[in-house]
Amino acid sequence: MSEFEALCANDGDLAELRASVRRFITSDRAAHGWEPQIDSWLTSWDAGFSERLADAGYVGLTIPSEYGGHGQGFLHRYVVTEELLGQGAPVAAHWFADRQVAPSLLSYGSEEQRRRLLPQIAAGRLYSAIGMSEHGAGSDLAATATRATRTDGGWVLNGTKVWTSGGHRAHVAIVLARTSPLDPEHRHAGFSQFIVALDSPGVTISPIVTLDGHHHFNEVTFAEVRVGDGDVLGQVGDGWHQVTAELGFERSGPERILSTAILIFGVIRALGPDVDDRTATAVGDLLGRAMSLRQLSVAVARDLAAGRDAATRAALVKDLGTRFEQESVELCADLLESVDDPGGLRAVLDTARLHSPMFTLRGGTNEVLRGVIARGLGVR
Incomplete structure (x- = not known):
C-alpha cells in the first residue's frame, strides 16, 4: 500500500x-x-x-x-x-x-x-461523562484537587469537576482523583481513575449554560461519594499514565477538524462551480488545509491502531486542527458574502461563531499543548 x-x-x-x-x-x-x-x-x-x-x-x-x-x-x-x-x-x-x-x-x-x-x-x-477538568486544573491536570480516600471496601470521593459534557444525562463518569499526597517533585504521581455512577448519593450536577442558551456543560460536585473497589479503573496510582493514553484518542480524532464541516461543505456547495479566481483561491486554500490536517489525523490513527505512542502528534493534530476550525468560521463568512441565496447557512454560521471560542480550549488549551509538543520533540 x-x-x-x-x-x-x-x-x-x-x-x-x-x-x-x-x-x-x-x-x-x-x-x-x-x-x-x-x-x-x-x-x-x-x-x-x-x-x-x-x-x-x-x-x-x-x-x-x-x-x-x-x-x-x-x-x-x-x-x-x-x-x-x-x-x-x-x-x-x-x-x-x-x-x-x-x-x-x-x-x-x-x-x-x-x-x-x-x-x-x-x-x-x-452514556458517560469524563471527569478530568477542574476550576484550578484545566489543561494542567497535575493540579487536580479532587481526592479519593481509602475506606473499608472502597473509597470516599470529594471534589468538583467542571466543563463536564453531558454530565446531566450520563449514567457514569470516569473521574480522575488524587489517591496519595502531592509530591512537589513528582506532580504526576499519585492519581487514580474511578468509574462513578452519577446517581450516587453525594453527587450534585449543576448546569453551565452557553451563550446560545444551550446546556451541555456541567459542574459536578462529589461530596463524600462512596465508590467500591470494583469501580477503580486500572491500578491505583496509575491514573496519570491512563489519562495520558486516553487523551491520545481524544485529541487526534477527526472531531478536531470537522466540527465546522457542515458549514464549510454548505458554503462550497452554495458557491457552485462558477466562481472568480479570488474565490476559487480562497476555497482551494481552505480545502487544502483541511486535507493536510486530515492526513496528519489519519497517520496518528494508524499509529494508535498499531499500538505505537502518538501523544506528541495527537497534540499537534489538536493544536493545528482546532485553530483551523476557528479560522474556517470567518473564512466561510467571507465566502458567504458571494452567495446570492445563503438560505439556512446564515444560522449555521451564527452557531459556528458562538462555538468557535471553545474549539481551542477543550481537550487541553492549545498553549499548553504546544509545551507537550515541544517536549515530545526534545525541545527544552
Missing part, C-alpha cells in the same frame, strides 16, 4: 464501510428528520439515533465480539466517525463512552467491568 493510499483510509474493507455509513445517514435522516449541527459530537444529543446507529453496527466497532462489539480496528471507527461528523449527525449521546471509555476499559479495566459496561456501550445505551 502506498503512502497516499494509506492516507485515503479506503484500503481493504474501509471503502465499503464508508459507503455503507453514508447510506445509513441518508436513510436515517430522511426517516427521522434530524438536522445537521455544528459541533454535533458535543452538542447534538439524540439517544434514539445512537441506538439506531448501534443496531446498524456502527457503535463499538473496536470492542471485541465477546463483549458485544464488532472486533474491528481503530481505523474502522475512524472512518465511521469521519462520515458521521462530516454530515453533522447527532452522535453526542454515545460519543464519550465509545471514544474514550471503551478503549480505557479494554486497556485497563477488570474483566467484571468489561462485561458490565462494554455491551451497553456497543449498544449505544451507556
Whole structure:
C-alpha cells in the first residue's frame, strides 16, 4: 500500500464501510428528520439515533465480539466517525463512552467491568461523562484537587469537576482523583481513575449554560461519594499514565477538524462551480488545509491502531486542527458574502461563531499543548 493510499483510509474493507455509513445517514435522516449541527459530537444529543446507529453496527466497532462489539480496528471507527461528523449527525449521546471509555476499559479495566459496561456501550445505551477538568486544573491536570480516600471496601470521593459534557444525562463518569499526597517533585504521581455512577448519593450536577442558551456543560460536585473497589479503573496510582493514553484518542480524532464541516461543505456547495479566481483561491486554500490536517489525523490513527505512542502528534493534530476550525468560521463568512441565496447557512454560521471560542480550549488549551509538543520533540 502506498503512502497516499494509506492516507485515503479506503484500503481493504474501509471503502465499503464508508459507503455503507453514508447510506445509513441518508436513510436515517430522511426517516427521522434530524438536522445537521455544528459541533454535533458535543452538542447534538439524540439517544434514539445512537441506538439506531448501534443496531446498524456502527457503535463499538473496536470492542471485541465477546463483549458485544464488532472486533474491528481503530481505523474502522475512524472512518465511521469521519462520515458521521462530516454530515453533522447527532452522535453526542454515545460519543464519550465509545471514544474514550471503551478503549480505557479494554486497556485497563477488570474483566467484571468489561462485561458490565462494554455491551451497553456497543449498544449505544451507556452514556458517560469524563471527569478530568477542574476550576484550578484545566489543561494542567497535575493540579487536580479532587481526592479519593481509602475506606473499608472502597473509597470516599470529594471534589468538583467542571466543563463536564453531558454530565446531566450520563449514567457514569470516569473521574480522575488524587489517591496519595502531592509530591512537589513528582506532580504526576499519585492519581487514580474511578468509574462513578452519577446517581450516587453525594453527587450534585449543576448546569453551565452557553451563550446560545444551550446546556451541555456541567459542574459536578462529589461530596463524600462512596465508590467500591470494583469501580477503580486500572491500578491505583496509575491514573496519570491512563489519562495520558486516553487523551491520545481524544485529541487526534477527526472531531478536531470537522466540527465546522457542515458549514464549510454548505458554503462550497452554495458557491457552485462558477466562481472568480479570488474565490476559487480562497476555497482551494481552505480545502487544502483541511486535507493536510486530515492526513496528519489519519497517520496518528494508524499509529494508535498499531499500538505505537502518538501523544506528541495527537497534540499537534489538536493544536493545528482546532485553530483551523476557528479560522474556517470567518473564512466561510467571507465566502458567504458571494452567495446570492445563503438560505439556512446564515444560522449555521451564527452557531459556528458562538462555538468557535471553545474549539481551542477543550481537550487541553492549545498553549499548553504546544509545551507537550515541544517536549515530545526534545525541545527544552
